[in-house]
Amino acid sequence: MSTTLYWFRNDLRLHDNPALAQAIAQSDALLPVYCLGSASAMHNGDPRWGAMQASQHRQRVLLDSLIDLDAQLRALGSALTVVPGPPADILPKLGAALDTRVLHCETIVASHEQEEVRQLGLAGMAVSSTWQSSLYAPEALPFDVSDLPPVYTRFRQLLAKAHTQQAAPLPVPAQLPPLPKAVHGYATVNLAQQLQHLGTLAPEPRASVPYLEGAFAGGERAALAHLARYFASDLPPNYKATRNGLTGTAFSSKCSMWLASGALSVRQLAAEIDRFDARVGPNEGTEWLRLELLWRDYFRFLHLQHGAKLFRYRGLRDKVAPLHHDPAQFTLWSLGRTPEPLVNAAMRELLATGYMSNRLRQVVASYLIHELRGDWRAGAAWFEAQLIDYDVYNNQGNWLYIAGMGTDPRGGRRFNVQKQARDYDPDQSYQRLWQQV
Numbered sequence: 129m130s131t132t133l134y135w136f137r138n139d140l141r142l143h144d145n146p147a148l149a150q151a152i153a154q155s156d157a158l159l160p161v162y163c164l165g166s167a168s169a170m171h172n173g174d175p176r177w178g179a180m181q182a183s184q185h186r187q188r189v190l191l192d193s194l195i196d197l198d199a200q201l202r203a204l205g206s207a208l209t210v211v212p213g214p215p216a217d218i219l220p221k222l223g224a225a226l227d228t229r230v231l232h233c234e235t236i237v238a239s240h241e242q243e244e245v246r247q248l249g250l251a252g253m254a255v256s257s258t259w260q261s262s263l264y265a266p267e268a269l270p271f272d273v274s275d276l277p278p279v280y281t282r283f284r285q286l287l288a289k290a291h292t293q294q295a296a297p298l299p300v301p302a303q304l305p306p307l308p309k310a311v312h313g314y315a316t317v318n319l320a321q322q323l324q325h326l327g328t329l330a331p332e333p334r335a336s337v338p339y340l341e342g343a344f345a346g347g348e349r350a351a352l353a354h355l356a357r358y359f360a361s362d363l364p365p366n367y368k369a370t371r372n373g374l375t376g377t378a379f380s381s382k383c384s385m386w387l388a389s390g391a392l393s394v395r396q397l398a399a400e401i402d403r404f405d406a407r408v409g410p411n412e413g414t415e416w417l418r419l420e421l422l423w424r425d426y427f428r429f430l431h432l433q434h435g436a437k438l439f440r441y442r443g444l445r446d447k448v449a450p451l452h453h454d455p456a457q458f459t460l461w462s463l464g465r466t467p468e469p470l471v472n473a474a475m476r477e478l479l480a481t482g483y484m485s486n487r488l489r490q491v492v493a494s495y496l497i498h499e500l501r502g503d504w505r506a507g508a509a510w511f512e513a514q515l516i517d518y519d520v521y522n523n524q525g526n527w528l529y530i531a532g533m534g535t536d537p538r539g540g541r542r543f544n545v546q547k548q549a550r551d552y553d554p555d556q557s558y559q560r561l562w563q564q565v
């Protein structure tokens with residue numbers, strides 16, 4: 129038993145946090161810490177796509193999540209220390225001041241995040257990391273992750289056939305180890321001041337995820353309250369019928385922001401679906417919602433299987449045609465100034481709110497890749513900067529899939545924008561809604 133650090137990376141929660149549970153079990157004193165200069169907090173886009181940084185929407189949700197986490201830690205006799213720089217600069221110094229090299233955290237298998245851990249190792253830290261972001265544990269799968277089927281449908285069929293079981297979510301810890309003795313010589317961030325620096329954001333009445341309202345705010349407590357509200361409503365059985373909606377709070381589950389920031393554990397969500405089904409009976413709404421959570425798992429396992437290759441332009445392909453990425457066209461796309469009104473409306477919604485429906489994410493991604501012949505990584509970087517639900521695995525996986533650079537043998541996904549507008553916005557009300565930002 130000893131003094132250790134717990135490094136909050138993506139999962140900003142106390143419930144169902146196996147890495148934190150392990151840190152608690154192995155520590156006499158524990159310093160929970162968050163680095164504002166970490167890959168999970170910042171925009172990691174390639175500067176080739178222009179200077180991008182995390183949008184005010186994304187920053188606000190992160191700050192709200194951290195403030196909530198700190199409040200919850202304080203209620204358990206601890207507190208969150210927030211530091212400004214990259215982990216490899218700061219955590220080894222903190223460790224030295226506390227006379228410890230032991231650092232617990234969750235595992236993240238994306239390029240920048242893996243590099244962070246490598247750098248910490250080089251700086252002498254003993255990093256103990258735990259995989260926890262998928263619904264199914266990799267070792268519960270009916271195959272080795274290296275044999276992940278190249279097609280999602282096959283993946284879910286194999287899991288269904290094997291009756292693969294998800295682990296039950298862990299409860300919130302009853303108590304945290306005390307904080308180590310006060311250490312000095314490093315700067316910390318005051319979250320309330322940080323919020324002030326961000327400035328006042330005007331509420332957007334058209335937002336599908338109005339994160340400035342308490343009910344949709346970042347953080348674990350709002351996430352769990354949303355879960356309770358959602359499953360007490362009549363929305364879940366209608367999920368399949370409404371999930372292709374374009375605007376409003378009532379289509380699709382609206383869990384992504386909290387799942388992406390780890391304020392909500394996917395196992396907690398799945399357990400809630402189980403309870404709902406036990407009460408209401410099996411229904412196609414929650415059955416379909418589960419299938420979306422499996423997409424989420426699929427992209428996680430794809431990253432475990434292929435790692436950094438997924439971040440190359442050619443992805444998993446051997447050969448690809450030369451690129452014709454036009455930065456001027458890309459800028460017009462990102463600002464919603466293309467010849468396509470539906471694409472423009474969606475891109476303006478993204479800019480104004482940090483959210484866009486799944487249907488429209490597919491349409492705008494396809495338009496950039498297949499009509500403008502843009503580099504899919506630029507689109508992924510723009511989404512990374514803007515989205516309040518930015519999730520490295522889901523974002524990379526979906527862009528790769530639409531570009532046809534992943535494992536799917538059918539190639540990319542090309543959407544006919546005008547047909548999509550006729551099918552999903554027949555009265556053009558969505559396009560009118562976002563004519564102006």
Ligand SMILES: Cc1cc2nc3c(=O)[nH]c(=O)nc-3n(C[C@H](O)[C@H](O)[C@H](O)COP(=O)(O)OP(=O)(O)OC[C@H]3O[C@@H](n4cnc5c(N)ncnc54)[C@H](O)[C@@H]3O)c2cc1C
Nearest residue numbers: 380381382383384420424486489490517518519522523526
């Ligand atoms: C180009 C592109 C980029 C995307 N980038 C992200 C991203 O950065 N972060 C993100 O969470 N989702 C991303 N998605 C997936 C999807 O659009 C969002 O998860 C969904 O719109 C969020 O709203 P919701 O929670 O109401 O979804 P629901 O329909 O209620 O789905 C429930 C949950 O299932 C998961 N899910 C749903 N659809 C997908 C999918 N296609 N792939 C993987 N998981 C899925 C999400 O965790 C979601 O919260 C992207 C999709 C595309 C086409």
